[in-house]
Amino acid sequence: YPRINKEVANINLTEFIEVDTMSERKIKMIELGEAFVALPGGPGTLEEITEVISLIRLNLINKECYLMNIHGYYNHLEIFFDTMVKEGFMTVEERQKIHFVESIGELELLIEKH
Secondary structure (H helix, E strand, O other), X not given: OOEEOOEEOOOOXXXXXXXXXXXXXXXXXXXXXXXXXXXXXXXXXXXHHHHHHHHHHOOOOOOOEEEEOHHHOOHHHHHHHHHHHHOOXXXXXXXXXXXXXXXXXXXXXXXXXX
C-alpha cells in the first residue's frame, strides 16, 4: 500500500476519495455516511467520532454512532459518556444514539434496527 502523508492507503477499493485536509476528510465522511463506526484508534479517530457525536447531539445529522469496543478498548469512553448523562451534560436520548458494540454481529443487528 502506498503511503499518503502519514497514513497507509488501501487503493484496492470500489471508490478511493483523496482530500487535502483532515477537515475535508471529516466533512466528506459525514456527508456520505449512513452510520458512523469507529474502530479502536488513536487521537484522530477519537476526534472524528467525537465531532460526529456532537453533530448528532445538535440535531445537525440524524444518524447513529457505533464504537467497536474490541477487548474493552472503549470502556473508559463509555463510562465517560455515562458520567456526562449523570452530570447533566448529555441527555439520555442523546446517549442512546452512541452504541458500544463488541462484535460485527452485534453491530449488524443494531444498524438494521436503526
